[in-house]
Each structure stands twice: as C-alpha cells, then as structure tokens.
C-alpha cells in the first residue's frame with residue numbers, strides 16, 4: 013500500500029502548470045533537464061522519505077516506452 | 088622516470104622443485120602483488136608454509152594504490168608492517184570537494200580520537216609490497232619465487248597442477264590449494280574459463296605523480312569542473328617523498344598515448360598548480376576504469392583473491408583495501424582446514440562473506456564513478472543539478488559523490504555468526520595494560536577471543552586460554568576503570584571499550600581470528616561460547632548439538 017498522496021492537492025493546477033512551463037522558457041535541452049533535476053532534488057528533500065519518492069518514480073516510469081540505451085558497455 | 092623510488096630487483100633462484108619429480112605443496116599463491124603477499128604473510132603468521140610464484144622480479148611499478156584504509160592498517164599491523172606504513176605514510180582523515188571555484192562539501196572520515204590508526208594513510212603501493220616481501224622472508228615459511236610465470240593450470244577435485252616458466256625453462260608444480268592473486272588480468276581466471284562480469288566506464292583518466300614541494304594540506308581534494316580543467320574532474324593527494332598524485336578526467340575521446348606525453352601533461356598540470364609551480368614528472372599513465380567480478384571466488388581447490396576476483400574503479404580506494412580484506416577473511420579458515428581443525432566446508436563461507444562485501448565495494452565504486460562520469464544526458468543533468476545546488480543548499484552536499492571511501496565490511500548475513508547484529512570488525516579503543524597505555528585490537532589477533540567486560544562481581548574463567556586441545560579460545564578480560572585490578576586484564580580507562588562495543592559489565596563478545604564479532608551474550612555460559620566458536624568454524628552439526636545441550 014502506497015503512502016504517496018495522489019489526491020488532488022493543488023488548488024489552482026493551471027497556474028502551477030503554467031509556472032512549470034514558464035520556468036523552462038528559453039532554456040536549451042540540457043538546461044531544461046537540469047532545472048527539472050534540481051526541482052526533483054529540492055522536492056525529494058522536502059518530502060524527506062525515499063520510499064515515497066520511489067513510489068512516485070514507479071508511477072512516473074510506468075507509462076514510459078523504453079529503448080536500449082547506448083550508455084556504458086558491459087564486459 | 089621515477090626518481091624518488093628505485094624498484095628493488097629480487098633475484099631469480101632455482102628451486103630444487105625444478106630438478107626432482109613433480110613436487111607437491113599444501114598451498115601455492117600465484118602473484119606476489121599486494122594481495123598475494125598479504126596472503127603469504129598471513130598464512131605464515133598462522134604457521135602455514137606457502138610457495139609464492141610471480142612472473143616479475145620486483146614490486147609494483149608506477150602509480151597504483153596510494154590510499155590505505157584504517158582496516159588495512161590494522162590488518163597489516165597483525166602482519167607486521169602496519170607501523171611502517173603509518174610512519175612513512177601521509178595521514179589524512181579529511182576530504183574536501185570543490186565545484187568550480189568554491190568548496191561545497193567536506194567529510195571527516197574519523198571524527199573521533201582514540202584509535203591507533205587514522206582513517207587513511209597515503210603510501211605508494213610499492214613500499215607496502217617491499218615491506219611485505221621482507222616480512223615474508225623473515226617468517227621463514229614463504230618460498231617466494233621470482234620470474235616464475237604460471238603458464239598452465241589443471242584444477243582437479245583433490246588439488247591443482249601448475250606449469251611454470253622460468254629462465255631455466257619450465258617445470259610442473261602441484262598443490263592442495265591454490266590462491267589466485269594474479270591481478271586484474273588473472274591468468275588463472277582465464278585458464279579456468281571464468282567470466283569477469285561488470286561495467287567498463289567510458290572515460291579516461293590521466294594519473295600523474297609529480298615531485299614537488301608544496302604546502303597544500305594533507306587532505307583529499309576533489310574538484311568538479313574546476314577553472315583549471317573545465318568540464319572535467321580533478322583529484323589531488325599527497326604521498327610521501329614529496330610526491331603528489333593528480334588525477335585528471337580526460338573524457339572518452341582523449342587519445343591515451345598522446346595524453347601521456349610531457350608536452351601535453353605539463354601544461355595541464357601548470358594550469359592546475361600555477362604557471363610558476365616547479366615540479367618533476369614521476370610517473371604518468373592513462374586509465375579506463377571498470378567495476379566487475381567473477382561469480383564465485385572459490386572454485387573447488389582454487390581461491391581468487393584481490394583484483395583477480397574483482398576490480399573496482401579507484402574512487403573510494405576499495406581495490407587494494409578490499410583485496411586485503413579477502414585474505415584476512417580466507418587465511419585463518421584455510422589454516423584451520425590445513426591443521427585439521429575445521430572441515431573443508433568452512434571454506435565456502437569465503438564466498439558467503441566476501442561476495443556481499445565485494446558487491447558493496449562495486450556498488451559504491453560504481454555509484455561514485457557514475458556521478459563523476461555521467462553516461463547520458465539524464466545522469467549529467469542530475470549530477471550538475473546536485474553540484475549547482477550544493478553551493479547554496481546545504482542539503483545537496485551529502486549528494487555530492489566524489490568517492491565513498493573504503494570501510495571494513497560488515498558480514499551481516501554471515502552463516503558463521505550466532506545471532507543477528509554481528510559480523511562487524513572490532514572497533515579499536517585505548518586501554519591500559521599493567522598501567523601502561525595500549526590498544527584493544529592487537530589483543531584480538533590469535534585464534535578466537537572471548538572478550539568479557541567485567542566489574543568486581545563478574546566471574547571470569549581462570550585460564551587465559553580455553554579449549555587448548557581444540558581451536559583455542561583466548562580469554563580477554565576488560566575491566567571497568569574503577570574495578571579492582573586483575574592479572575592480565577585490560578582496563579577500559581576511558582570507557583571507550585564499553586561505548587564502542589556496546590558492552591556492560593558481565594556481558595561478553597566472541598571474536599573470530601579476523602576480529603569480526605560472531606557471538607555475544609549477557610552472562611557467560613561456556614557451552615554457548617563453544618557452540619558459537621563451532622558455528623564460526625562451520626561445524627554445523629556440533630554447534631547444533633552443543634546448542635541443544637544448553638537448552
């Protein structure tokens with residue numbers, strides 16, 4: 013059973029959504045990714061519970077289509 | 088190129104084994120590197136003769152291990168070279184991490200006093216090896232054969248036969264047990280057809296040892312994206328003899344041969360150390376790092392130790408320090424089996440204990456290397472996010488990973504432990520012995536040690552060694568400071584034994600010969616202690632029977 017709260021909790025989602033997009037304006041791909049990463053780190057730290065963050069990670073990952081990544085080789 | 092150290096040359100000597108029929112020895116060790124030498128001395132300390140074969144005629148050459156951990160020093164102290172390593176080595180406890188121009192994080196690896204050895208010393212690997220060679224000779228039980236290259240291995244159920252190439256031609260040699268300590272490219276491993284599985288990191292590092300007089304503090308300094316080496320990482324470490332270790336990340340596309348040339352290296356170093364810095368190049372190499380291991384470290388009569396069994400990236404200094412813990416784990420077990428005091432099945436616990444420990448080393452080294460060498464845009468984004476945040480946001484500093492440095496393995500799921508919460512190595516603590524300052528750890532070296540924490544009321548066995556006809560259990564009484572003196576007892580003058588080992592008067596702990604705790608109890612009952620020792624010797628039947636008797 014999850015402890016991640018997935019009930020709607022933000023009063024004005026459209027506004028926050030807009031703010032999220034706005035934050036990325038004029039950023040290139042790398043800067044954008046870094047911004048998201050900072051946001052995740054800040055919020056994860058605020059939540060302070062790795063298990064809850066992992067739950068969110070599972071949900072976020074569930075819909076993703078995967079491909080084999082080039083990354084580092086094995087030997 | 089090295090100017091501060093001249094490699095000793097150890098002469099090849101013809102062995103009588105090369106003349107007679109195929110000779111057979113109880114234990115042969117392939118490889119006189121750091122780990123093979125430690126194994127030879129360890130076994131000799133336990134009365135076991137070994138033959139050690141090495142294809143070279145000297146100790147390790149150029150820049151290799153420099154950071155030796157507290158645990159390694161403690162083990163090497165038992166082997167007789169720990170003091171030398173401490174005296175010659177550069178002691179350090181503190182690491183600092185910089186991002187760009189500013190310091191973002193620092194860590195103290197030994198924030199408390201009251202330990203004989205520091206968190207780390209830096210010392211060139213060849214010194215440690217040279218002293219181990221001398222120790223091995225001094226024991227009189229190590230037959231070290233230089234320029235003996237193993238070129239064939241036949242492993243059978245009852246032993247191993249080797250083919251050896253020497254300047255005088257080949258000869259065969261048989262043994263009951265083989266320790267493969269022949270390094271990351273292990274010939275024995277390849278002969279046995281064992282896969283070395285894991286990850287290669289797609290990056291290259293310039294490792295430069297330079298001789299220079301400089302007054303940087305004796306700390307580990309690590310930079311991400313420093314102004315002098317944009318977009319890459321750098322590491323600075325002090326070694327003895329005014330030698331400084333500098334690691335510069337080069338990226339995967341760098342040409343390793345070109346990067347080694349002084350005309351490439353010197354400008355890079357000047358950018359870091361200043362245009363006016365005066366230094367001499369001692370040794371230059373370019374490395375690619377990997378984290379990998381074989382599936383099992385015991386294959387019948389063959390044991391893999393050190394880099395032959397596993398290899399890690401150097402961030403965290405877990406290679407050599409991990410290898411020394413392999414031999415610390417294996418040698419007492421092998422000695423008891425050879426002496427007929429334990430069953431061969433005890434040797435399976437080498438895998439059960441060292442594989443989880445190795446996985447912990449691989450996990451930590453992999454995580455550090457992933458942080459230092461991001462392998463895709465996502466990992467780079469997270470890495471840079473952590474670094475940028477760390478400048479202003481204290482929470483992010485703990486996420487900065489420039490290497491999580493080697494710690495002694497906790498054998499938490501060991502089949503040799505009687506009970507949970509055991510398997511850790513005894514922490515050191517200051518004690519008094521006959522009124523003089525001493526340390527706890529050197530008293531836990533031989534056989535099993537029953538440490539009893541005592542006040543005036545505590546009943547303690549009269550003999551200092553129990554079970555002399557079997558595997559001995561040495562009694563070590565540690566007294567509360569205010570208790571009356573007892574002969575042979577240590578006094579816990581600062582209360583640190585009680586604190587660090589979590590002991591109250593009347594309680595006891597049982598330590599294995601490698602100083603790992605394997606049992607504890609509230610009140611001394613000798614049947615329980617014996618059962619725990621039997622369990623730690625893999626005598627499952629006897630341990631169970633003894634346990635039943637207690638009930």
Ligand SMILES: Cc1cc2nc3c(=O)[nH]c(=O)nc-3n(C[C@H](O)[C@H](O)[C@H](O)COP(=O)(O)OP(=O)(O)OC[C@H]3O[C@@H](n4cnc5c(N)ncnc54)[C@H](O)[C@@H]3O)c2cc1C
Pocket residue numbers: 117118119120121122123124140141142143147150151152153154155212235236237238268269270271273274275294374392393394395401404405406407408409410
């Ligand atoms: C740049 C760098 C930095 C490092 N820094 C650290 C550090 O700070 N701390 C740390 O703990 N570790 C460090 N390491 C890792 C450390 O150097 C190794 O883990 C360590 O040397 C392993 O010792 P070993 O005895 O298993 O193997 P080796 O030292 O490689 O010894 C193997 C021996 O076997 C011999 N041999 C090989 N094949 C044969 C054969 N067929 N017949 C006979 N003999 C043979 C070789 O001549 C050699 O003497 C570092 C490594 C590198 C590369």
